[in-house]
Amino acid sequence: MKSWAMRRPTANLTIDDFMLRDMPPPEAGDGEILVETHYISLDPYLSRAMKSWKGEHPGWADGTIHGRIVGAVIESRFPGLSVGDRVIGIGRWQPVNAMPGQAVQLIAPDIDPPSLVLGALGRSGITAWVGLHLSGLKAGETILISAATGPVGSVAAQLAKARGCHVIGTAGGEAKCRHATDLLGYDACIDHGAADLEDRLKAAAGEGVDVLFENVGASSLDAALPLMRPRGRIMLCGLAQHYLTEDPMLLRNFKYLLYSELSLRAFITANYPDLFAPALEELRDGILSGRLLFEETIIDGLDNAADTFLAMLGGEGIGKRLIRL
Amino acid sequence: MKSWAMRRPTANLTIDDFMLRDMPPPEAGDGEILVETHYISLDPYLSRAMKSWKGEHPGWADGTIHGRIVGAVIESRFPGLSVGDRVIGIGRWQPVNAMPGQAVQLIAPDIDPPSLVLGALGRSGITAWVGLHLSGLKAGETILISAATGPVGSVAAQLAKARGCHVIGTAGGEAKCRHATDLLGYDACIDHGAADLEDRLKAAAGEGVDVLFENVGASSLDAALPLMRPRGRIMLCGLAQHYLTEDPMLLRNFKYLLYSELSLRAFITANYPDLFAPALEELRDGILSGRLLFEETIIDGLDNAADTFLAMLGGEGIGKRLIRL
Structure with missing residues (x-):
């Protein structure tokens, strides 16, 4: 075999x-x-x-x-x-x-x-829920999600939209970005490879980003840091860009963490078992009712x-x- | 004039x-x-x-x-x-x-x-107090302070020691490090330029670092990240290493933030006016009684x-x- x-x-x-x-x-x-x-x-x-x-x-x-x-x-x-x-x-x-x-x-x-229990009704969906929960995201806030159409980002965006938030994302390529705005409820999604990424992100962020849901790594974090509002919160969920390499991370805008008094919190979903039940309840309701696209x-x-x-x-x-x- | x-x-x-x-x-x-x-x-x-x-x-x-x-x-x-x-x-x-x-x-x-009101009884001392307060430092925990003998670090170390903590630091040069251990109560202080910095820090940290009080920047953060205990807290107080340059920050160990579920919180003392009075009360008592060396x-x-x-x-x-x- x-x-x-x-x-x-x-x-x-x-x-x-x-x-x-x-x-x-x-x-x-x-x-x-x-x-x-x-x-x-x-x-x-x-x-x-x-x-x-x-x-x-x-x-x-x-x-x-x-x-x-x-x-x-x-x-x-x-x-x-x-x-x-x-x-x-x-x-x-x-x-x-x-x-x-x-x-x-x-x-x-x-x-x-x-297969839902491997994705939207499993670790990925629970991770999206736990990240939003720990961030303290509130209605009216702006959230930026990297890897916008990934298994976590695609759920996080829909949950954030349901909470009354302004939801923007970054993803690899215009096709994914169209998918994000057409189907997943993103108010805006920018191709992370776009030459004018910073300008477009800034325009999409409006008054600034309250919560960054980070799934990618240095390049994404660096683009987001100048857009964060004072005391903005960064949820560090993944570093997909860096799993395959031992190269150091290079951050041009790290100083914004200090100047804007940001906080960054990393979380590993497996360590929050108490949150699985409430997460699954909302995810299951959303999927069975058809409101949550997986x-x-x-x-x-x-x-x-x-x-x-x-x-x-x-x-x-x-x-x-x-x-x- | x-x-x-x-x-x-x-x-x-x-x-x-x-x-x-x-x-x-x-x-x-x-x-x-x-x-x-x-x-x-x-x-x-x-x-x-x-x-x-x-x-x-x-x-x-x-x-x-x-x-x-x-x-x-x-x-x-x-x-x-x-x-x-x-x-x-x-x-x-x-x-x-x-x-x-x-x-x-x-x-x-x-x-x-x-001149005390410019240092230990002013912004520097208050910053040390506020940083420890926001970190939730508890007796028995290990704290690592960079710029150990600086105006903030020298006060933070003494306050942390008074709270029953294991206090270690990094500073520039063996002379400063001797000063730190001889006079400021540090349990250990390592020259940040030492070739065996990582090994010595690891030995000094024992079971790991609960709180990092960061005043310096990338090199210091990078050396500390692998030593942080799970869910360790990083207080980002200053980035002295980077104020004079626009060079990007290079972090080899950023991934530890995720793997160890760390949190990083930046703070600007001026934005915590409510904490000035309790900070000054303890600092003043310490200095007037001679317990706190300035x-x-x-x-x-x-x-x-x-x-x-x-x-x-x-x-x-x-x-x-x-x-x-």
């Missing part, structure tokens, strides 16, 4: 660092289930594990890639789960995984498609996982990026 | 940007006082006004340097002040200033030397003001840097 792994720990991830090796099919031990993979979640944070061979799952130690998987139970040696149940768990990037029954979560029958870019075929992962880190795709088997 | 001014707004301040020009002696208008200058406060933040020709005082518009002055009233056309009163106010860097009586503050008779580096002579100011920005001197006339 094919299974993705890393050749070596590496600072600058390329396709050559990945290998698709042949592994014996897994068997379900006592208390375990066999899960047939339907969706593999491609998450930027995995690149950190790829560089260090340390991830949420101890199996990383030999370079075997582990990530979030949605699939169906095809054999159960765990009393709480039956064949046919749809579950989410941590597994290898391979067609079938053995997982401890205790370690997976059942996906409710009304969740359709089940975005997925789905690529078929296990063989495409590494390429698609690297393309995502390079900015390709909209919303949640998934491999479907 | 000699008076210091700037030749032009400039990004990279050198001695050639200063000029000592001859001005007519000031006269006290109605409601004004004439103040004979005893001390001129040298404050890093002035370099920003020097670059932009915009400062707290509108007089900056023509390049005339204005800063905090302590002196004695030698003529009064303001009912509330008499000849001989000691006051602090904003004035030109010159031997005598006309100041509106409303705009100065009387120095209490028990304050000795009166540090001054005093240079005599108006002619030396610009040179001394630039030397201070380059790291020379300990504690509050003052020109005495």
Whole structure:
């Protein structure tokens, strides 16, 4: 059975660092289930594990890639789960995984498609909710979201709009930006590669930015800092631009942090478990009622996982990026 | 009468940007006082006004340097002040200033030397107090202070020690570091130029740093970031390393902000007037009782003001840097 792994720990991830090796099919031990993979979640944070061979799952130690998987139970040696149940768990990037029954979560029958629990109804959506919550965003405020059409940004924008905010974003390319304003409710979205980025951002920001929801890194932060209002808040959610490199970050406008008395707060969603329930309640209501648009870019075929992962880190795709088997 | 001014707004301040020009002696208008200058406060933040020709005082518009002055009233056309009163106010860097009586503050008779109101009992001391207060520093925590022997750092360290904290610092040179540990209560102080800075800082930090009190800039922040404990707090008080340059800040360890879920909060003391009274109460008690050591580096002579100011920005001197006339 094919299974993705890393050749070596590496600072600058390329396709050559990945290998698709042949592994014996897994068997379900006592208390375990066999899960047939339907969706593999491609998450930027995995690149950190790829560089260090340390991830949420101890199996990383030999370079075997582990990530979030949605699939169906095809054999159960765990009393709480039956064949046919749809579950989410941590597994290898391979067609079938053995997982401890205790370690997976059942996906409710009304969740359709089940891949939602990897995106808008999973970590990405919860991250958007938690970031807005921790920022103290209030109606009437202006929020700037980088990676505007990403899995987190696309949800954060819709939630912020529902809270009565002026919502602006930056994204890679005019096509993504049109998508952002046409479908996701952004009041404005600027191509982060535009030559006149600063002028256009300034025009879009009006009286200035109250909250920056930062998913990208130095270039995005640097463009935003001069636009922040006094005592503006920066939520540091991700640094996608920097996961693949050890190059230092270069910030021309760092001084604005001081001059504008800004605050910056980094957060890792996994460390806010108390917020998952209220986050999921709002997200679920929004999605089931159709008010909250969820975005997925789905690529078929296990063989495409590494390429698609690297393309995502390079900015390709909209919303949640998934491999479907 | 000699008076210091700037030749032009400039990004990279050198001695050639200063000029000592001859001005007519000031006269006290109605409601004004004439103040004979005893001390001129040298404050890093002035370099920003020097670059932009915009400062707290509108007089900056023509390049005339204005800063905090302590002196004695030698003529009064303001009912509330008499000849001989000691006051602090904003004035030109010159031997005598006309100041509106409303705009100065009387120095209490028990304050000795009166220069204290420019340092430990003035903006510098209050800044130390406010920074610790906003950081939520608690007994038993570890605090790292950059510019350890500066006017703010030297007070912050003693206040933190009094709160039962483990206090470590960085400073320029072994001599300053010895001063820090011998006199200011630092548990450890590392020369920021030491080749083994990171190792020594790590050893001094023990279980990690809870609060970073940042006065310097990129190099100092970069050395501290990997040592911060999860959810550590960074108080951004000053960026002395960067006031003279427009070069971008280069941060190798910025990612630790995210990985360790750090928060960074910038503060400008002037914007926390409600905290001045409690700050001054503790500072005054400490100084009058002799528990709080105040540090001054005093240079005599108006002619030396610009040179001394630039030397201070380059790291020379300990504690509050003052020109005495």
